[in-house]
Amino acid sequence: MSSAEQNLQRLLTGTWISQMLYAAAKLGVADHLAGEPMSAEDLAAAVGVQAEPLYRLLRALASEGVFEEDDHHRFSLTPMADLLRSDVATSKQAMAIMLGEEHHAAWGQIIYSLQTGKPAFDHVYGKPVFGYLAEHPEAARNFDAAMTAVHGSETAQMLAAYDFSDCKTLADIGGGNGSLITMVLQRYPKLKGILYDLDHVVARAKPRLEAASVADRCQVIAGSFFESVPSGADTYLMRHIIHDWDEPRCIQILKHCRAALPAGGKVLLIEAVIPPGNKPSFGKLIDINMLVMPGGKERTAAEYKSLYAAAGLKLSRIVPTAGAMSLIEGVAA
Numbered sequence: 487m488s489s490a491e492q493n494l495q496r497l498l499t500g501t502w503i504s505q506m507l508y509a510a511a512k513l514g515v516a517d518h519l520a521g522e523p524m525s526a527e528d529l530a531a532a533v534g535v536q537a538e539p540l541y542r543l544l545r546a547l548a549s550e551g552v553f554e555e556d557d558h559h560r561f562s563l564t565p566m567a568d569l570l571r572s573d574v575a576t577s578k579q580a581m582a583i584m585l586g587e588e589h590h591a592a593w594g595q596i597i598y599s600l601q602t603g604k605p606a607f608d609h610v611y612g613k614p615v616f617g618y619l620a621e622h623p624e625a626a627r628n629f630d631a632a633m634t635a636v637h638g639s640e641t642a643q644m645l646a647a648y649d650f651s652d653c654k655t656l657a658d659i660g661g662g663n664g665s666l667i668t669m670v671l672q673r674y675p676k677l678k679g680i681l682y683d684l685d686h687v688v689a690r691a692k693p694r695l696e697a698a699s700v701a702d703r704c705q706v707i708a709g710s711f712f713e714s715v716p717s718g719a720d721t722y723l724m725r726h727i728i729h730d731w732d733e734p735r736c737i738q739i740l741k742h743c744r745a746a747l748p749a750g751g752k753v754l755l756i757e758a759v760i761p762p763g764n765k766p767s768f769g770k771l772i773d774i775n776m777l778v779m780p781g782g783k784e785r786t787a788a789e790y791k792s793l794y795a796a797a798g799l800k801l802s803r804i805v806p807t808a809g810a811m812s813l814i815e816g817v818a819a
């Protein structure tokens with residue numbers, strides 16, 4: 487087989503591997519292996535499936551470096567499998583579950599998105615993704631955790647790249663489960679915060695703020711950024727919000743931020759700015775996920791400049807981080 491054939495075959499079967507990871511994550515296999523190595527029989531009894539197919543699943547995943555089988559056919563965790571545990575800080579369990587369920591079903595209809603330019607998710611589920619989540623609490627809870635699994639490591643990279651010392655009140659618009667604002671408030675002890683998201687989302691976020699002892703410095707406000715954003719902040723941060731939406735919706739959100747912005751205030755978008763050329767870029771992959779799922783897109787620097795301009799803002803600078811994301815800073819035009 488030529489290397490082109492081998493490489494393409496590897497890409498083509500990628501979905502088999504991600505669905506196997508989904509199954510292992512959903513069943514909580516890694517949590518059971520946190521102690522001693524276990525046989526497929528014992529694991530199967532613990533997670534409620536049949537031993538023989540579970541053995542084959544774990545053998546296949548072990549061939550990819552996820553789990554390890556010993557000479558007695560017992561399985562243990564590898565560093566990758568450890569990340570499928572529910573109780574580790576950098577857990578990817580929720581991400582594996584999210585990608586294996588609604589995402590997988592929507593991606594199956596990707597041709598619909600290419601034919602219409604509309605989200606395949608809406609075609610499959612009959613409604614937009616955030617409306618669906620509002621009606622499906624378990625999927626919504628998992629989505630919040632998955633956002634931290636996918637984007638959690640970006641917070642430290644953002645804090646290393648951008649100095650928030652001049653900021654007095656930071657509003658995290660569409661801040662999800664509050665993991666980002668919690669880390670920023672912990673880093674800057676005098677900073678005040680506002681966490682803003684849909685009502686069912688902020689209701690789940692409150693316990694996290696309390697557990698992290700930042701609740702007394704963080705107002706939690708429920709609402710829709712299509713109607714307004716809270717006043718009272720000098721910096722309006724939105725991580726992976728603008729990429730969810732089409733141009734008219736983005737301009738609507740940004741205009742609400744512009745209206746709330748005090749003199750000298752800033753808007754900060756955290757997104758993957760699409761680079762030119764053919765180099766590998768995580769942003770170019772998320773871009774297709776945005777097409778299929780919420781109907782948004784990842785954008786180039788020029789596209790961010792024009793979005794800001796349409797909302798009465800001026801792109802002041804783009805600050806790269808050590809990862810795939812950049813901070814796109816805007817000020818009043």
Ligand SMILES: C[S@@+](CC[C@H](N)C(=O)[O-])C[C@H]1O[C@@H](n2cnc3c(N)ncnc32)[C@H](O)[C@@H]1O
Nearest residue numbers: 616633660661662683684687709710711725726
């Ligand atoms: C892609 S997630 C990003 C979450 C978080 N900013 C992060 O980086 O992990 C998009 C967020 O937008 C929120 N959202 C969607 N529609 C909204 C609306 N109309 N008003 C406020 N928040 C909304 C969702 O609940 C979700 O938390």
